[in-house]
Amino acid sequence: MIRAVARAATTTDAFNAVAEPRRRQILDLLAGGERPVNDLARLLGLTQPQVSKHLRVLRAVGAVDVRDEGRQRLYRLNGHALKPIYDWVTKYERSWSERFERLDVVLEELKDEERRDGES
Numbered sequence: 001m002i003r004a005v006a007r008a009a010t011t012t013d014a015f016n017a018v019a020e021p022r023r024r025q026i027l028d029l030l031a032g033g034e035r036p037v038n039d040l041a042r043l044l045g046l047t048q049p050q051v052s053k054h055l056r057v058l059r060a061v062g063a064v065d066v067r068d069e070g071r072q073r074l075y076r077l078n079g080h081a082l083k084p085i086y087d088w089v090t091k092y093e094r095s096w097s098e099r100f101e102r103l104d105v106v107l108e109e110l111k112d113e114e115r116r117d118g119e120s
Contacts, residue, residue: 014085017061022046023054030064030077037073 018024022044029035029043041051055075058064062081066073 012061014061014063014082015088017057017063018082018085020054020057022050023058026051026054026058027063027077027082030075034067034074034076037075040075 018027025044026040029040037048037051037055040046040055041048044051055064055066059066062078064075065078066075068074
């Protein structure tokens with residue numbers, strides 16, 4: 001028997017919030033600086049209500065801050081809220097680096113072998 005596993009709400013933590021690709025795109029855009037929701041909607045090809053829904057999730061986990069400027073609300077990235085993701089990924093960075101270093105060694109060996117074969 002297979003039991004359904006309850007999914008965590010998207011607003012419980014940054015991991016769940018950024019699991020959705022559109023929210024990651026919003027974060028990418030906000031990494032370049034503050035933007036109003038209409039700019040985000042235009043750049044993403046989404047409606048303003050769709051973007052606002054994603055921004056609500058990102059605000060709930062603290063990944064995005066908002067400030068009022070006149071009649072506009074400007075959204076900006078709050079990188080501090082994404083630190084748990086960074087910390088988790090960093091654990092794997094050493095493994096990736098070691099694998100890339102080993103791959104570099106293998107590629108150099110193949111190049112050397114190719115050069116030796118060309119000289120023969």
